[in-house]
Amino acid sequence: MTQELARRSISENLSRWGKVLLGVILAAFLLGYPFVFTGPFPQHLMIRIFLFAALAQAWNILGGYCGQISLGHAVFFGIGAYTSTILLIYWHLSPWLGMVVGVLLSLVATLLIGYPTFRLAGHYFAIATIAVGEIARVLVTNWPFAGGAVGLYVPLLPEGLRTFEFHTTKVPYYYISLLLLLAVTTTTWFLERSRAGYYFRAIKADPDAARSLGIPIHRYKLLALAISGAFTAMGGTFYAQYVLYIDPESVLPLMLSVIICLVAVLGGVGTLWGPILGALVLIPLSEGTRVYLAGMGGAGRAFDLIVYGALIVLMSVFEPTGLIGLWRRIQRALEVRVSYARLAAARRGEQTVRGPGSQ
């Protein structure tokens, strides 16, 4: 109910032109960013934000909308990264095709993983996903064909869109990651409005009720996992082509699964903008604390992580719905002010104040 109110208030306050203007400004900013910030570091930062926003958004489809909390999404990321790299190394297949194969393989994996694990509820499911992730990591670590613990170097090829490798510039990586984020966000947007999205939320709210309503919950959970896993695999291929080196410790660790989930949670699960907001805040925060705080009290003192940990606690305690919740709270506060202003204006018999969007 309050969500509905908040949404309506946005559309009320922003006139249509205001919205269009905002959209244009945002698009111009995103498209122009790499030309304004030409250094590799700001570009790297943005690429990381896009990548993690996309991963968190993909996670959000399963975890946020469907309510199945996975702490093993690194598996799909790893499948994407390893499939394209192995195909490239052994069969010289273009990473773009590798990405497609990776997605297909991750779909197979979602079936294999999802089928048994979806019988589990709540924490049993979450720990089962941890178990699956760790098993995958151990297997790859001991699999010489996939490079084992040594990992795989992506062969250095002439740069270009065809080879999916760029050595002199990060700009193409920037747009590809932006595209990935757009794709997964658009998918989420459609899902939100589709029957499947409605079913997802019903399963999250009350699986038993959903079942009694005749929703085939098992099938829809699998669907959510499949979509989620497919996009995560794409992220994996992107990572491999971006960093050009993969090993089990960097593409399959438990910590990666946790961070993907953390980004979504901090932003606000089950919302379209939550994961993006989460990445926008969390990634610069972790990079920023590393750069600016790591030196405090002497390097190696982990001062940055102290701040990071404390922030996570404060956030979960005081704003458990995530940054989106915080944003809505601010909005509501503004709302109250606006309505007070309206009231005052009406009393003075002046023209009605139309809200900040139209000024």
Next chain:
Amino acid sequence: MILLQSVVNGVLLGLVYALIAAGLSLIFGLMEIVNFAHGQFLMLAMYGAYWLAVLYGVDPLFSLPLWTIVLFLLGVATYWLIIARVLRAPMLAQIFSTFGLGVFLQSLAQFFWSPDFRLVPSPLVKGRIEILGLFVGIPELVASLGAVIAFALLYLFVTRTETGRALQATSEDREAAALVGIDSHRMFALGWGIGLACVGIAGVLLSNFYYIFPEVGFPFALIAYVAVALGGFGSIPGAFVAGIIIGLVEVLSGLLIGPAYKYLFVFLVYLIVVFTRPQGLFGRY
């Protein structure tokens, strides 16, 4: 002989896992919250034992009661400061409140005590004994005996005392317990206290033979999560049995199949058990 030796090692190791898992399981049984900072509390207890031993020459064996109480108080404080505020929050916020606490504590430890590895200098319990050609480390033996005693006390407390029964009633049905006048907040705080006291005991006993550094808790906690889920969330006997199973699986698969795969089998056993019994071995579901 080697097999028998491994079984002994596995049981000894498993008992320590079990004690760490017990606290976790108790907390979960009460309020369905997984404490993701469990490993970091283990680390704090280990450092506590270490510093008392180094600075004041108090052997871990004697500082055991002190750290049990301190960890108990820490648990109560954690409950009132953090957990009580997220009780009604979504499961994810609960996960990350404790996860964040874990990151915070671990980095704090690194900040104050540096990332160096430490070992309690010549504790009272040390050395090994040999029984019929089987070697048993005395500190390990003491640790597992401590775990068994702690388990027995915990079990007696929960089943035989008034407070323990109230605790049990709360974990079974919060509303019904509230109706008969049990303050669920107090019970939860007590649960956190006891849960962390268990991990405190485990930490101090572990410090007799295990190295200490800020990240020491993580692998133990990871195994404890698996043990808790394997035994059934909330079941104390479940944690006990599951801990021993995991200890045995780890040691035996390492011996018979290959060290590289030992954790794979730990996780595999968990999956097999929950797929056939989704509520874990002893879970109520």
Next chain:
Amino acid sequence: MRGTFRRYRWLVLAALLSGLVIPAQLGAGPVTEIKIGAVYPLTGALASTAKLSKDGIDFAVDIINNRYDLALPLAKSEGLPNLGGAKIRVIFGDTQGSPETGRAETERLITGEKVVAVVGAYQSAVTATASMAAERLGVPFLNPDSTSPTLIQRGFKWFFRATPDDDIMSKNFFDFLKDLEKKKGIKVRTVALVCENTLWGTDVCKFERKYAKEYGYEVVTEMLYPARSTDLTSEVQRLKAARPDVVFMASYISDAILYTQTMKKLDFNTQAILAMDAGHVDPAFLKTVGKDGNYIFSREVFSADLGQRKPIVRIVNDMFKKRYGYDLEGTSARSFTAMFVLADAINRAGSTEPSALRRALLETYLTSDKIIMPWGGVRFDPANGQNVLGRGIIVQIQDLKYWTVWPWHLASRDVIWPMPTWRERK
């Protein structure tokens, strides 16, 4: 009017401030400071090792920047004479032990902090990606301490490595075993290989296997175990079952500690343990395991007792110990040396221009008396950037200290072989 000022007061303030700052920068004149980047895992599981590297680097920078009466390059002058006495400043980046972060930090240091060269990153996997960043940006990357042989097989132009790698050092072990047989009649037949299962350990096992075969030793068991295990009893049980004459180990610090304790607990005895430095030579190792660490052999790139044969080592080590409270060891000594190699090259280049610096690095020739390492000196192979004069030594822990025991001409003590059983040790 007042309103206008209020609106623009920040602008005005900023203008005033920049007016103050800009002349100060213009007045600075020629280069007075040369920035060098250093990427290390300053937080995380390897933080204690990274601190060794950091101490080594800080100490070297102090000697280069200030006047010391030492027979090291640039010690007697303040700063770099060919650049008008410019001082070196090292900016540290935290890799958190992750290859991706390592790369990002390297990029940030090069493009953001404008460092002229980068050193790092201890872990081979991180060095792999960090040096890739330097390669792409065309800035020299000098690696003091990553021993993975794959690093120099990549055909990089900007990558230099001072330390000998695992290939060379695995071979050293078997040369040592052959020498033992020749000189002392000690015969070894079977060996066991125990390696942690990340990049480094896996590589080490591969080379040890290769040389064992080449030199005619039987490998009775080969174990890749998960790094940072909570328990290692099953590994030691397997060793007991295999009964090797000699155990080769490649472990990081936490596992090295746990192995030693578990071997004692389970009464595992063997003629000798030959460790591949890392965990077994970390200062925390002996501090933690105490006398249980005695008799273990380790390959090493450095040992403080080299001072008995090489006076400069003794002098430097005394100074270092006074300041940091512990002896120089392989990690700190290597980063210490790397800073001199780099400073020497920058000084000879007379500029911080990347290609001039690269040329100077390629022309590096430091003789063995100019460095504290037991190497023949420093000279880089132009094809792959590897220091061709690097070589390892073998140390043994005796009476809670590391003593050089091989090669014989650098040895400060004789080997104790076989190691006493745990029962005999009391």
